[in-house]
Amino acid sequence: MNKKNPPETLVLGIDAGGTYTDGVLLEYNTHQIIATHKSLTTKRDFSIGIENVIKGIELEDPSAIQMVSISTTLATNAIAEGKGKRVALFLIGYDPDLINSFDMGKRFATPHYYYIDGGHDLHGQEKAHLDLPDLLDKTNTIKNKVDAIAVSSYFSPRNPEHEIRAQNAIASICGLPIVLGHQLSTALGSVERATTAALNASLLAVLQEFIIAVRRAMEHRGINAPLMVVRGDGTLMNDEFAARSPVETIHSGPAASAIGGRFLSGEDQALVLDVGGTTTDLALIKDGKVTISETGASVSDYQTSVKAANLFSIGLGGDSHITLDRDNKISIGPERVVPLAFLSLQYKNVQERLKALANQSWPPPYPRELEYWYLQREIPEQNNFTAGEREAIDILKTGPKPAIEVLKSLGFLDTSQVNLGNLWREEVIGKSGFTPTDILHVDGRHTPWDEEASKAAISVFSHYLKWDEDQFQLIFWENVTEIISKAVIHFLTEKEIPTRKDTNNELANWLMDNSFRPEHEQLATRIALKIPIIGIGAPAQVMLDAVARTFYTDLVLPPHYSVANAAGAVAGSVMVTEEILIYPHLSAGNVDVIGYYLQARDNRKEIEDLEAALTEAKKIAEDNALSAALRSGANNPEVIVEVIQDGMDSYRVKAQAVGKPRLEG
Amino acid sequence: MKMNKVDTKKAYQLLWEKITTLELAPGEILNIAALADELGFSQTAIQEALNLLVHDHLVEAPPRGLFVAGLQFSDLEKISTIRLNLETLAAQQAARNATKDDLVILKTLCNEIAGDTIELFELDQRFHQAIAKAAHNTYLADTLNRFYGLSKRLWFLALPYLDFLPSAVKSHINLSSAIREGNESLAMEIMQRHIEEFYLKIQQIIQDKKLILD
Numbered sequence: 001m002n003k004k005n006p007p008e009t010l011v012l013g014i015d016a017g018g019t020y021t022d023g024v025l026l027e028y029n030t031h032q033i034i035a036t037h038k039s040l041t042t043k044r045d046f047s048i049g050i051e052n053v054i055k056g057i058e059l060e061d062p063s064a065i066q067m068v069s070i071s072t073t074l075a076t077n078a079i080a081e082g083k084g085k086r087v088a089l090f091l092i093g094y095d096p097d098l099i100n101s102f103d104m105g106k107r108f109a110t111p112h113y114y115y116i117d118g119g120h121d122l123h124g125q126e127k128a129h130l131d132l133p134d135l136l137d138k139t140n141t142i143k144n145k146v147d148a149i150a151v152s153s154y155f156s157p158r159n160p161e162h163e164i165r166a167q168n169a170i171a172s173i174c175g176l177p178i179v180l181g182h183q184l185s186t187a188l189g190s191v192e193r194a195t196t197a198a199l200n201a202s203l204l205a206v207l208q209e210f211i212i213a214v215r216r217a218m219e220h221r222g223i224n225a226p227l228m229v230v231r232g233d234g235t236l237m238n239d240e241f242a243a244r245s246p247v248e249t250i251h252s253g254p255a256a257s258a259i260g261g262r263f264l265s266g267e268d269q270a271l272v273l274d275v276g277g278t279t280t281d282l283a284l285i286k287d288g289k290v291t292i293s294e295t296g297a298s299v300s301d302y303q304t305s306v307k308a309a310n311l312f313s314i315g316l317g318g319d320s321h322i323t324l325d326r327d328n329k330i331s332i333g334p335e336r337v338v339p340l341a342f343l344s345l346q347y348k349n350v351q352e353r354l355k356a357l358a359n360q361s362w363p364p365p366y367p368r369e370l371e372y373w374y375l376q377r378e379i380p381e382q383n384n385f386t387a388g389e390r391e392a393i394d395i396l397k398t399g400p401k402p403a404i405e406v407l408k409s410l411g412f413l414d415t416s417q418v419n420l421g422n423l424w425r426e427e428v429i430g431k432s433g434f435t436p437t438d439i440l441h442v443d444g445r446h447t448p449w450d451e452e453a454s455k456a457a458i459s460v461f462s463h464y465l466k467w468d469e470d471q472f473q474l475i476f477w478e479n480v481t482e483i484i485s486k487a488v489i490h491f492l493t494e495k496e497i498p499t500r501k502d503t504n505n506e507l508a509n510w511l512m513d514n515s516f517r518p519e520h521e522q523l524a525t526r527i528a529l530k531i532p533i534i535g536i537g538a539p540a541q542v543m544l545d546a547v548a549r550t551f552y553t554d555l556v557l558p559p560h561y562s563v564a565n566a567a568g569a570v571a572g573s574v575m576v577t578e579e580i581l582i583y584p585h586l587s588a589g590n591v592d593v594i595g596y597y598l599q600a601r602d603n604r605k606e607i608e609d610l611e612a613a614l615t616e617a618k619k620i621a622e623d624n625a626l627s628a629a630l631r632s633g634a635n636n637p638e639v640i641v642e643v644i645q646d647g648m649d650s651y652r653v654k655a656q657a658v659g660k661p662r663l664e665g
Numbered sequence: 666m667k668m669n670k671v672d673t674k675k676a677y678q679l680l681w682e683k684i685t686t687l688e689l690a691p692g693e694i695l696n697i698a699a700l701a702d703e704l705g706f707s708q709t710a711i712q713e714a715l716n717l718l719v720h721d722h723l724v725e726a727p728p729r730g731l732f733v734a735g736l737q738f739s740d741l742e743k744i745s746t747i748r749l750n751l752e753t754l755a756a757q758q759a760a761r762n763a764t765k766d767d768l769v770i771l772k773t774l775c776n777e778i779a780g781d782t783i784e785l786f787e788l789d790q791r792f793h794q795a796i797a798k799a800a801h802n803t804y805l806a807d808t809l810n811r812f813y814g815l816s817k818r819l820w821f822l823a824l825p826y827l828d829f830l831p832s833a834v835k836s837h838i839n840l841s842s843a844i845r846e847g848n849e850s851l852a853m854e855i856m857q858r859h860i861e862e863f864y865l866k867i868q869q870i871i872q873d874k875k876l877i878l879d
Contacts, residue, residue: 132766136773165766172770172795173777212672212706219707243671 009663010034010065012223013260013569014053016041016072017253019277019319019336021049023057024566025065028663031263035059036563043081044427046074047213054217062221066663071230071256071569074210075203075249079109080300081425084202085147088112090135091194092162093119093127093154104191109198109302112146114138118162119154122647123586124597124604127154130162132169143174148201152181152194157581157599164602177204183601184245185296185305186579186652192296192305199304200247207246211239225664226633232297232308234259234290234568235575236661238633247306250297253565255309258283258290260568261534264558271488271529273544274565275537277319278336280484282312282491285534307577312491316483318539322434322476324367328465330479332436341441343372343432344453347400354456358463365460367434374400376430389423396429403431434461436480436539439473445542481546482516488551489527516550529553538562574634575658578625580617582610583650593649600624614643614651621655634659672710677717679704684723684733685817695724695731721814736818738877744815745864749857751809752793756840756856758800760849767799771841775834782827785834786820792837796856799844822877823870833859 009028014021018041025035039052050070059065078084087110091099096115099105105113116138118130139149149170153162160182167178179201181193214227229242232251242249257274261267268288274281284291290309297308315334325331344350350372357365375396385393388410395401395409403415412418423429438454440446462472486497489512497512498505515525529551535544540561548555558564580600584593596613598605600620607613618641629637637659646652680700683689695715701708715731718724725734759767774792779785790813797806820827836859843852871877 132769133773136769140773140777169766169770172798173773173791208671208675212675212710215672215710216701216705216707219709224709239671 008064011067011069011570011663012057012065013566014050014068014070015253015256015565015569016046016049016070016074017276017565018073018077018279019317021053022563022566023053024560024563025057025059026567026570028570033560033567036560038563042427043077046072047210047217050214051217054221054223062223065223065225067225067228067570067661068218068223069228069230069236069569070214071252071565072249073253074206075246076251076299078203078206079199079302083206084199085205086112086145087148087150087198087201088114088142088146089150089152089194089198090114090116090166091152092116092130092166094190107191107195107302109195109202112142120159120162121155122158123590124155124159124583124599130165132165135166136169136173139170139173143176146176148177148179148204150179150197150201152190152197154190155188156182157186157188158583159599159604160602177201184247186581187305189305192303195302196247196304196306199302200245203246207249208243211243226662228633228661230256230569230572232306233292234309234572236572237574241632247304250299250304250306251308251311254281254283254311254313255290256568256572257281257536257565258285258309258568259571260564260566261536261558262288263571264560264564264567265534265556267532267534267556269531270534270556271531272534272536273484273540275535275540275543276317278315278317279313280316280487282487283309312487314483314487316480318437319435322436330476332479332483337435338430338432339435339437339449340370340372340432340457341438341449341451341454343374343400344450347374350400351450351453354453358456358459364464367461367464369402369404370434370457370460371403372400372432373403373406373429374432376427379428380426383422385422388418389420392420392423392429400432436543439476440539440542443473446539477546480543481550484543484547485516485550488547526552532556534558536561536564573658574629574632574637574661575656576625576628576632578621578628578655580621580653581650582613582617582653614653617653621653625655625657629657629659633662635662670710670713672706673713676704676706676710676714680714680718681723681814684718685814685821687818687821689733691733691736693733695733721811723814736822736877738871740815741819741864741868741871744812744819745860748812748816749860751805752860753853753856755797755800755805755809756844756852757849758802758805759796760844760847760852762801763799763844767795768845770795771799771844775838775841782824789833819867823867826870826874832862
């Protein structure tokens, strides 16, 4: 044994994405990747995919693992698919007329919201008395119909008294979990704070169940180590923090990808493009760090006040469904399907049927005949399937069938007529079709599965369009490059890309076209990226090569780039931010400043002199941040304190404690 | 004790509920691996949760094995003596210290209508917890809290033979108004009668039906 080698510090990073769950076993100090694993994500239960990764990663002695860290789209998915728990939201001191006149009610992420009298003003002074009897009456009417309660009071970051009193009272009459707005955000946007509280409440049980399942899977493999969860800004928190503020995990997947790309490539200035199965995500690395969004994270049209990486996502990935639109133009995504090459590997008759279809002269084969449905798991014993849904299951019991055949058997002509909602939602049946992954099988660049099926499919498409197959491929990849390139420009400029129909933007359109496909005889235009592109995800090399060329820059593919996202889950630091607000205490009639309030989470203090208040606030913020960082698993955290002027005579004292995660052993 | 662990906390809640409702019967052997499988937790979480329940006197840990604590008839008297004294103390302190918010909470609980006997018991428990909180003495509230689990087991034992107890609701209303008026001695008196009535009833049923053979 070589004694000069430091002892190995093994950490396991896991990224549970929309399509795949990736795992990376890494030596923490040398960044050396020791093992990787990929398994399919089970959307109905993310912990199944994670369990597969924990089981599948090759390691003789799993007990040597000193940390497990997970990034996951679980929260984002639960919100997008309405799988969060039911929430009642109490809005204390909010103006119903104002909310209604701007039609903001839809933004609260729950239909059960109630207005309660109370709230404070900008100066932290009580605007109206808290109507506790009304709050409790409303709690009583709704408590058996919801799973959690969220409370947001007007100007609660300035004075959370009403939120705290509400919590105390609600907890006395029912046992539901309660989330308070001021605990999640010190920002003053009242609608965003309410939305954040409601979303957090709806995700509490979802994340709790997830953590319990992951801990169990870890134990089954003998891993006894701290469990970390990645936040939307790429930093880490321990599982206990994550269970309390699940809303912070929104966008943790793409953030981890960006950090993983930086970590494995060592590039300090770069654009990160993560090509997944379902989406391609863009993030920017500046001075070695992932850039953070100015506004909070948003998901499914809900705007929150949670800090997240500056990200942009397009519905184009390796498994995006390729179809033809009404004008017979190639359309890619946003729906994700199982590539035909993969389906055909599992069911032999699919290849035969696809070949027969490709060779059929009359009636000419239609591209829509390439969509297959199949049973992807056992039928759950307890179900509330409709008669139509049960019939569809029976039809598919003998193997995958083209969708139009299933519809015909059910007596329908079109997918829009039939409702098989339960079967899709519970992932009982799956959809397969023609995808970019299939095209890679045809040209031989990436052939893990059955290329014969892919070849038959591309032949159906090309014949129908009366192109030859090479021409089809060329046009297809040009389309992909254009979609991604436009996304890059939109992401970096924050400007809308003109559509072709937008004739007012003739010059903009021409500039864009001529830069992507040089056509003009005299004028050459180019849009060049000053930084390299870091490619992440299995199809990155094939799909991004042309994008990099379009922008006259390099494509950097770090080692193990197909699982960089999982490496990013362990590469982040543990971070805790504590904010204290200081604002003036005004005399009656808001005339004189008679002192300063210092609002630190639930505690409030009055200090006469501003300088003394600032000194005190810095000390409290530093202490709180340090102890919270230690509790959430940071090793030797460092604290940076800054004072931000926040409006007239008001200050925000921010302490940020950052440290590498503390490893077991 | 690491009560902050997500899975331990949840496992504790689930097991507490199962033991206090007698779903896990007194004297039943607790197999950690089997419970972990059945409830979907890691064995560590189950182990830690059971340790906490040992603290609550709901689980017994002799040198070998773990089982649900047995129920002895003498427990009934011991528990009722402690509760009788602590609850009357809480009632007195609540009459002295209750805030406006506390009074609103008590009033809301009095107005609530229970649909069945189990709901009534839960409501009664909330009412007692609200009074303990209105006493504004953390140590008193914490101490009382530990007895709810033990009391609840005795109550569940008698449940099949219990009639709906509307008299409990009546004493809630009287107690609540005594606290509002700040009448300490009256609050103590009503509380004492309320608790005595409860334990007498339970005691009678347990004896008549021979639910515990000591």
